[in-house]
Amino acid sequence: MTDPRFQQAGVAATTYPCGGCGARLEFAPGTTALQCPYCGFRQEITAGDRQIREIPFGELANLARKPVGSIGKYVFACQRCAARTETNETASLCQFCGAPLVIDPAASGQLVPEGVLPFLLDRSAVSTHLKKWTSSRRFAPNALKNVTTAESTKSTYLPHWTYDSQTRSFYTGQRGEYYYVTETHYVNGERRTRQVRRTRWYPARGQVQRAFDDVLVPASTQLPTAEIDKLAPWPLLEAAPYQQQFLAGHFALRYDVEPEAGFEEAKRRMAVVIHDDCEHDIGGDTQRVHSVDTQHANVSFKLMLLPVWVATYVYQGKNWQILVNGRTGEVHGERPWSKVKIAIAVLVALIVVAAIVYLVVANGHSGSSSTHHH
Structure with missing residues (x-):
């Protein structure tokens, strides 16, 4: 249960009535318009005079906001059916009639x-x-x-x-710079040389x-x-x-x-x-x-x-x-x-490997028998 000290007062949710059938408009992805999901009525979103600002970090202390931990659930009052919906979201749907609910950002307690x-x-x-x-x-x-x-x-x-x-x-x-030295080693009594990379380090x-x-x-x-x-x-x-x-x-x-x-x-x-x-x-x-x-x-x-x-x-x-x-x-x-799909794949792989091994062994035997025949 929400602590009553942190319970937000009921906030009116902004909704947009349809000019065609009276239902509520929703933003249509891929457009710049609101659209009615029932009758298809569309209403263009008019560009306001707001601009996207970069806010100097030094101004943060002067901005109106509440600490995150002190903000309780919002209580939306649906304008369509008057039902109240509790939520942590700033935009949601009415749990009773499905109408879109969007909080007035000035009432959110947040930036x-x-x-x-x-x-x-x-x-x-x-x-x-x-x-x-x-x-x-x-x-x-x-x-x-x-x-x-x-x-x-x-x-x-x-x-x-x-x-x-x-x-x-x-x-x-x-800073490391590579250089190479020649090293000598012996393999089965035979003398061999190889180039080995080393690094010289310099302060930087x-x-x-x-x-x-x-x-x-x-x-x-x-x-x-x-x-x-x-x-x-x-x-x-x-x-x-x-x-x-x-x-x-x-x-x-x-x-x-x-x-x-x-x-x-x-x-x-x-x-x-x-x-x-x-x-x-x-x-x-x-x-x-x-x-x-x-x-x-x-x-x-x-x-x-x-x-x-x-x-x-x-x-x-x-x-x-x-x-x-x-x-x-x-x-x-x-x-x-899926454990079943993995088990089947492993089983198939084992069958394939077994078949390859069998063919290799079988070919080896046929080769040796034909050599013996000659």
């Missing part, structure tokens, strides 16, 4: 997203990508094919932080600079970070300034990773690239990097919503998830292994 990358792939396109992926998973149980059904997939916007930073890094290390130090742009860090821990990262790259240049209409009829997770913690993760991701820069700067045939001291300047950030189709299915009592990039169709996720 407002700067941009949204709208869904490009609709449900049927995602089903095609899933079917292709599941059919290519050898040794997967037949139940894996069920994830292409409509009921198991949810179009969900995942929050991500992006960070820009001008970095200057001072390093110490060693220097500095490298790099301007990082839009380093992405998942801002929700609801889905495994490693799997989300595999969906990259994202066409961020195609993002639109945030408007609630893009979320209508879809789900959206709120962030549970604060921007400060996200920047620490971004620095770790930048460090991997900077380490490679240092090695390249050291030169030589091989390198050792002993220390790197990086300074960050002109750091900025923003909150972006990225489109992911989340397919969930149950196999042998366990939940499995598959994620699909809602723009590119890139598919990644968990898959069970």
